[in-house]
Amino acid sequence: MNEEKNLKKTLRAIEKSATGFVTKEIISEYVVDDDGQLKLAKQKINKKTLPPNSDAFKLLYQMMKDKVSDYENMTDEQLENEKLRLLNEIIKKENIYANKKSKQ
Numbered sequence: 001m002n003e004e005k006n007l008k009k010t011l012r013a014i015e016k017s018a019t020g021f022v023t024k025e026i027i028s029e030y031v032v033d034d035d036g037q038l039k040l041a042k043q044k045i046n047k048k049t050l051p052p053n054s055d056a057f058k059l060l061y062q063m064m065k066d067k068v069s070d071y072e073n074m075t076d077e078q079l080e081n082e083k084l085r086l087l088n089e090i091i092k093k094e095n096i097y098a099n100k101k102s103k104q
Contacts, residue, residue: 011063017056022049 025048031041071079 014056014060017053018060020052
């Protein structure tokens with residue numbers, strides 16, 4: 001199960017890199033006050049736009065191409081089962097997304 005979770009995280013990272021994304025960069029500066037404690041002096045938040053990575057896109061494309069060839073070798077019954085599995089996965093993800101939206 002843990003391997004499957006790591007694989008999903010890796011695939012999501014490849015997809016994110018292949019399509020580009022926006023991230024926040026937080027730069028914090030601290031000073032030592034009179035009591036010897038660290039105190040936040042200033043903080044800067046930048047938004048960084050990272051462009052699509054062509055190597056990640058090539059890898060993702062190759063992975064998708066291999067997956068499509070897997071489908072070509074399936075029987076009609078196997079294709080139907082895979083269709084149901086994917087539909088259930090989409091519904092599950094939509095429910096997770098809806099729950100996150102409702103909590104905001």
